[in-house]
Amino acid sequence: MKPRSLQETxxxxxxxxxxxAHLYLLNxxxxxxxxxxxxxxxxxxxxxxxxxxxxxxxxxxxxILTSPALSQEKVKIGVISPLTGAIAHTGKDxxxxxxxxxxxxxxxxxxxxxxxxxxxxxxxxxxxxxPDLTVTAVRRLLGSGVKIISTLxxxxxxxxxxxADKEEFLLLHVSTGPDTTAKGVKLGIRIPSTMDYYASxxxxxxxxxxxxxxxxxxxxNTDPGHKAWGEIFSKSWTGHGKKIVVSEGLDFRxxxxxxxxxxKVLPLKPDALLVITMDExxxxxxxxxxxxxxxxxxxxxxxxxxxxxELAGKEIDGKFLGIKTFYVLDPKKMNALKEAYKKKAxxxxxxxxxxxxxxxxxxxxLAMEKAGTVTDVWAIRQAIPKVVPFPESMRGILxxxxxxxxxxxxxxxxxxxxxxxxxxxxxxxxARSVIDYIK
Amino acid sequence: MILFFQQILNxxxxxxxxxxxxxxxxxxxxxxxxPNFAHGNKYMLGAFISLSLVALWQINYWxxxxxxxxVLAGIGMLVERLIYRPLHxxxxxxxxxxxIGLLLLLEGIAFAIWGGEWQRFPFAYKQNLxxxxxxxxxxxxxxxFATLALIVLLQVFxxxxxxxxxxxxxxxxxxxxxxxxxxxxFVSSLAFGIGTALAAxxxxxxxxxxxxxxxxxxxxxxxxxxxxxxxxxGSLPGAVIGGYLLGLxxxxxxxxxxxxxxxLFAFAVLVIVLTIKPTGLFxxxxxx
Numbered sequence: 001m002k003p004r005s006l007q008e009t010x011x012x013x014x015x016x017x018x019x020x021a022h023l024y025l026l027n028x029x030x031x032x033x034x035x036x037x038x039x040x041x042x043x044x045x046x047x048x049x050x051x052x053x054x055x056x057x058x059x060x061x062x063x064i065l066t067s068p069a070l071s072q073e074k075v076k077i078g079v080i081s082p083l084t085g086a087i088a089h090t091g092k093d094x095x096x097x098x099x100x101x102x103x104x105x106x107x108x109x110x111x112x113x114x115x116x117x118x119x120x121x122x123x124x125x126x127x128x129x130x131p132d133l134t135v136t137a138v139r140r141l142l143g144s145g146v147k148i149i150s151t152l153x154x155x156x157x158x159x160x161x162x163x164a165d166k167e168e169f170l171l172l173h174v175s176t177g178p179d180t181t182a183k184g185v186k187l188g189i190r191i192p193s194t195m196d197y198y199a200s201x202x203x204x205x206x207x208x209x210x211x212x213x214x215x216x217x218x219x220x221n222t223d224p225g226h227k228a229w230g231e232i233f234s235k236s237w238t239g240h241g242k243k244i245v246v247s248e249g250l251d252f253r254x255x256x257x258x259x260x261x262x263x264k265v266l267p268l269k270p271d272a273l274l275v276i277t278m279d280e281x282x283x284x285x286x287x288x289x290x291x292x293x294x295x296x297x298x299x300x301x302x303x304x305x306x307x308x309x310e311l312a313g314k315e316i317d318g319k320f321l322g323i324k325t326f327y328v329l330d331p332k333k334m335n336a337l338k339e340a341y342k343k344k345a346x347x348x349x350x351x352x353x354x355x356x357x358x359x360x361x362x363x364x365x366l367a368m369e370k371a372g373t374v375t376d377v378w379a380i381r382q383a384i385p386k387v388v389p390f391p392e393s394m395r396g397i398l399x400x401x402x403x404x405x406x407x408x409x410x411x412x413x414x415x416x417x418x419x420x421x422x423x424x425x426x427x428x429x430x431a432r433s434v435i436d437y438i439k
Numbered sequence: 440m441i442l443f444f445q446q447i448l449n450x451x452x453x454x455x456x457x458x459x460x461x462x463x464x465x466x467x468x469x470x471x472x473x474p475n476f477a478h479g480n481k482y483m484l485g486a487f488i489s490l491s492l493v494a495l496w497q498i499n500y501w502x503x504x505x506x507x508x509x510v511l512a513g514i515g516m517l518v519e520r521l522i523y524r525p526l527h528x529x530x531x532x533x534x535x536x537x538x539i540g541l542l543l544l545l546e547g548i549a550f551a552i553w554g555g556e557w558q559r560f561p562f563a564y565k566q567n568l569x570x571x572x573x574x575x576x577x578x579x580x581x582x583x584f585a586t587l588a589l590i591v592l593l594q595v596f597x598x599x600x601x602x603x604x605x606x607x608x609x610x611x612x613x614x615x616x617x618x619x620x621x622x623x624x625f626v627s628s629l630a631f632g633i634g635t636a637l638a639a640x641x642x643x644x645x646x647x648x649x650x651x652x653x654x655x656x657x658x659x660x661x662x663x664x665x666x667x668x669x670x671x672x673g674s675l676p677g678a679v680i681g682g683y684l685l686g687l688x689x690x691x692x693x694x695x696x697x698x699x700x701x702x703l704f705a706f707a708v709l710v711i712v713l714t715i716k717p718t719g720l721f722x723x724x725x726x727x
Contacts, residue, residue, distance in 0.1 A: 249698065260691075
């Protein structure tokens with residue numbers, strides 16, 4: 001019985017305070033008299049409170065006015081990524097890459113547009129890798145006046161693209177599906193390369209890098225983008241007169257046990273296993289394939305990063321081919337980026353997505369300076385192709401075309417004796433990929 | 440034929456995890472009549488605790504599993520006492536919402552302590568066993584046997600000890616059990632603790648085979664719900680058989696047809712079973 005009676009008294013108290021609030025609303029700030037009607041002696045107290053309020057307000061205002069960082073005008077860049085859930089680390093990589101770039105630009109004095117200085121601010125928002133939440137996040141950013149937005153993922157970008165031209169914001173998307181630039185949205189620009197460039201170049205380079213590989217088995221994640229990657233690779237690979245023994249789709253987010261699929265695929269005796277998914281499931285596949293006695297190579301795609309070495313380094317050692325971002329060839333740049341990451345977010349290492357985030361912010365900043373505006377997104381869009389290549393580039397973008405696609409340099413790597421070994425530099429001339437092998 | 444037996448073995452291994460998860464879930468459902476959505480997070484916590492014990496304090500793997508089970512049993516009893524018991528006489532929706540709140544809270548805590556990164560268990564029995572052309576790692580085999588041992592232990596506990604009888608009595612008739620002098624609140628706590636400990640056992644056993652991360656529990660949770668609906672809500676043999684059945688269906692469908700459709704077959708079997716026997720394989724008829 002006791003607790004109930006306690007609750008009752010609490011309830012009464014609540015009613016009292018609600019009454020107070022009501023009175024306050026009716027009478028506005030001049031509540032001294034009203035209060036004294038209810039409880040004597042309150043008026044002195046409230047006057048004192050009001051004075052304290054005023055003082056603290058004054059202090060806050062002074063702080064804001066004198067603070068050097070806040071006195072300058074800011075340009076906000078929205079970064080929409082999965083910040084919670086199974087692939088949160090990829091989303092965080094996106095955000096941190098962007099933040100590191102913004103800090104570097106700000107440390108050098110920000111951007112100068114029309115004789116005025118602006119600092120950059122990154123506004124991260126979580127979309128849990130769900131396109132509907134991406135749209136919600138876009139709306140929120142637009143509501144707070146953000147004009148430049150970056151999204152992660154093909155489906156997510158497709159959703160945001162629906163709004164870009166209509167609502168007039170610049171969408172610098174990190175997506176590799178060909179659809180995102182084929183859509184004809186003028187304010188959409190792709191920061192990574194397209195997957196057909198990655199996939200066909202990987203197949204081409206494999207001929208020279210690993211001539212012993214004949215038969216490849218493909219496991220792709222059930223996602224249109226990953227499926228397309230496998231198809232493009234298949235086409236190039238069979239075009240070279242080689243074989244694809246099997247191509248199977250499975251939901252890597254929902255599968256943790258790969259014995260069933262591997263016991264089906266491995267008896268076909270593939271020389272290499274192309275696994276189109278991110279680092280963590282990739283590592284599990286590698287681990288379980290080795291357990292089942294597989295001794296061949298593992299091939300991966302651009303969404304698979306450095307984490308695979310940490311989780312399955314032993315399994316892939318000397319028998320791996322993966323895609324690395326351009327900056328790995330410049331040790332100075334790479335170490336500076338790693339240091340910056342270590343300071344900001346221990347535990348997260350810069351990956352391909354982070355490099356794209358970094359590139360995106362620099363492109364936006366340089367284009368704003370070139371266009372001489374921070375608000376006219378059409379002018380900024382026009383200026384983007386004119387600012388590449390630039391020295392701080394992590395992605396090695398060489399040029400942009402009208403559709404918003406770019407040509408850039410990427411690197412193919414093996415992981416051997418506990419270290420990344422860079423095997424080839426790939427870029428494009430016209431429609432053909434040019435592969436420079438690193439000795 | 441080798442492929443067939445290999446897939447059977449794979450299916451039994453996956454089924455072991457589903458069975459352990461479903462046993463805990465069905466035990467809790469039988470006593471408290473709540474769908475414990477936070478069960479997947481207890482599974483995740485169990486794996487993280489044994490991983491930390493092994494990685495940081497170099498404690499023996501099996502001892503770590505036992506400690507993790509005890510810790511999770513404690514957490515489970517605490518959760519029952521602090522969250523579900525005060526809600527017992529309230530509308531069902533309150534327990535639902537409490538379970539979802541708990542799910543978010545536990546995931547947040549795990550995220551804060553261990554971070555969002557995927558971690559590899561620092562220990563596993565790596566020996567490969569080969570017989571008649573079938574390959575299995577020793578660890579997977581141990582998962583299968585440890586699960587069987589736990590199932591037998593639970594059965595003995597329920598059928599042969601007075602606390603086990605009390606749990607059965609409360610599951611059958613809560614008020615009746617109260618009338619014959621059974622300490623119903625304690626039995627509820629006990630059942631919740633045991634159920635949670637089973638989740639910890641499942642994840643600690645399977646942890647070295649897979650990877651450990653904060654969202655790892657959501658998938659086994661969904662599968663365990665399918666299992667207890669398939670086997671009959673509140674039925675212990677239903678949970679065990681349903682678990683192995685689901686594992687086998689998934690494995691065989693994945694191996695012979697396509698991995699994409701593995702889930703489809705599992706759900707098709709569920710629909711067929713429920714059409715023929717709406718209470719599940721071993722379910723009792725709903726009262727009223």
